Amino acid sequence: MVTLEKIAHLAEECRFDTMGPTGGVDTEKLSTLGEGTRHDVCASTFSPRETPLPGICHAFTQDGRCVSLFKTLYTNHCTHQCSYCTNAANCSRKARAFSYTPEELAKITISLYRSNYIEGLFLSSGAGRDEDAIMEKMVETARLLRQKHAFSGYIHLKVLPGSTRDHIKEAMALADRVSINLEAASASHMNEICATKSYESDILQRQRYIRDMKSEISETSETILPAGQTTQLVVGAAGESDEEIFKRVLYEYKEIGVKRAYYSAFSPQRGTPFENREAQPLWREHRLYQMDWLFRVYRFQPGEICHAFNDSGFLYDTDPKMAIAREFMDLPVDPNTAAFQQLLRVPGIGPRSAQRIVAFRKKQPIVAKAELTAMGVRIKRAAPFLKINGWRDTTLEMWQA
Numbered sequence: 001m002v003t004l005e006k007i008a009h010l011a012e013e014c015r016f017d018t019m020g021p022t023g024g025v026d027t028e029k030l031s032t033l034g035e036g037t038r039h040d041v042c043a044s045t046f047s048p049r050e051t052p053l054p055g056i057c058h059a060f061t062q063d064g065r066c067v068s069l070f071k072t073l074y075t076n077h078c079t080h081q082c083s084y085c086t087n088a089a090n091c092s093r094k095a096r097a098f099s100y101t102p103e104e105l106a107k108i109t110i111s112l113y114r115s116n117y118i119e120g121l122f123l124s125s126g127a128g129r130d131e132d133a134i135m136e137k138m139v140e141t142a143r144l145l146r147q148k149h150a151f152s153g154y155i156h157l158k159v160l161p162g163s164t165r166d167h168i169k170e171a172m173a174l175a176d177r178v179s180i181n182l183e184a185a186s187a188s189h190m191n192e193i194c195a196t197k198s199y200e201s202d203i204l205q206r207q208r209y210i211r212d213m214k215s216e217i218s219e220t221s222e223t224i225l226p227a228g229q230t231t232q233l234v235v236g237a238a239g240e241s242d243e244e245i246f247k248r249v250l251y252e253y254k255e256i257g258v259k260r261a262y263y264s265a266f267s268p269q270r271g272t273p274f275e276n277r278e279a280q281p282l283w284r285e286h287r288l289y290q291m292d293w294l295f296r297v298y299r300f301q302p303g304e305i306c307h308a309f310n311d312s313g314f315l316y317d318t319d320p321k322m323a324i325a326r327e328f329m330d331l332p333v334d335p336n337t338a339a340f341q342q343l344l345r346v347p348g349i350g351p352r353s354a355q356r357i358v359a360f361r362k363k364q365p366i367v368a369k370a371e372l373t374a375m376g377v378r379i380k381r382a383a384p385f386l387k388i389n390g391w392r393d394t395t396l397e398m399w400q401a
């Protein structure tokens with residue numbers, strides 16, 4: 001386990017100019033800047049996303065591999081006024097302000113990397129007094145890692161709202177992934193959360209820069225930003241519905257081309273203007289991830305997905321795939337004849353089990369539930385929607401009873 005002291009010790013061996021009060025690396029700084037990333041999500045609730053210690057987090061790659069990242073702010077000083085954030089200028093209980101220098105942060109990262117504690121860096125930041133200056137230092141950190149220390153690990157750089165096109169381009173050339181936090185579902189929700197950021201020009205316009213520069217550079221066949229652009233939203237801070245959030249996310253996937261959207265259930269923090277607002281349940285975040293999965297992986301159409309929302313546009317704490325199946329699947333599906341996409345719509349059948357069904361039935365017909373179970377189908381969920389051997393042996397009503 002990597003303790004804070006261990007991180008400090010590794011960093012200390014680098015002999016920085018900027019030492020803490022005891023002559024060693026300042027563990028308060030490591031801890032504060034690590035904890036300051038609590039609003040930045042690097043993994044969904046499908047995976048354990050708790051940071052075991054300030055500074056180290058676990059994320060999952062697209063192929064399901066767990067990677068450890070050094071997750072930190074460059075600085076926790078910020079002039080923005082996001083009403084849920086403890087780093088914000090309008091928070092009355094702010095931690096002491098700290099900043100790294102690019103050299104210091106690059107050395108800590110490379111020490112942890114060479115000691116096999118991490119596989120990459122997740123670097124976010126407050127905007128400082130001047131977001132251009134902070135963005136430049138974040139880019140400089142990445143440049144030192146890549147060019148001076150020959151760092152070949154993973155880098156995820158947050159792009160600060162309002163960053164210049166040049167800084168974004170440099171960040172894209174050095175990082176595996178960049179992201180700008182969308183935070184809110186619309187400009188009006190953003191106004192409710194933070195009066196100092198422009199939704200259109202500080203955030204959406206910067207996302208378009210990334211999209212356009214990535215496609216321009218890709219035309220020259222250079223590999224750039226292999227892990228793409230992502231974004232994240234705070235769920236429920238401004239009273240927005242799940243449907244409003246999801247419509248925005250659809251826009252992000254279709255028009256901006258983000259690889260992933262991340263969701264973070266609003267949790268009130270002491271000293272912030274939103275400290276008395278109601279915390280949002282984690283299940284709300286989890287159900288949004290399931291909806292996201294249905295759209296990205298199962299290729300459900302927005303017209304189908306919208307049936308999971310209630311009349312007020314909120315999700316229930318129930319599997320949205322089941323809710324959609326109850327709405328759409330009047331007739332049971334025969335696994336011997338159903339198209340792949342039809343199979344995917346059956347609760348309890350995922351892409352892998354659907355593939356196995358298609359492969360199996362090419363050789364012989366499926367005649368028993370046990371065969372489906374062996375193919376990975378969660379038969380208790382699937383049975384009410386299936387007809388095997390001409391029989392549907394469990395009705396939806398029986399299943400619900």
Ligand code: SF4
Pocket residue numbers: 039078079080081082085086087088089125126127
């Ligand atoms: S921009 Fe907003 S969310 Fe980010 S650190 Fe500043 S106040 Fe916090």
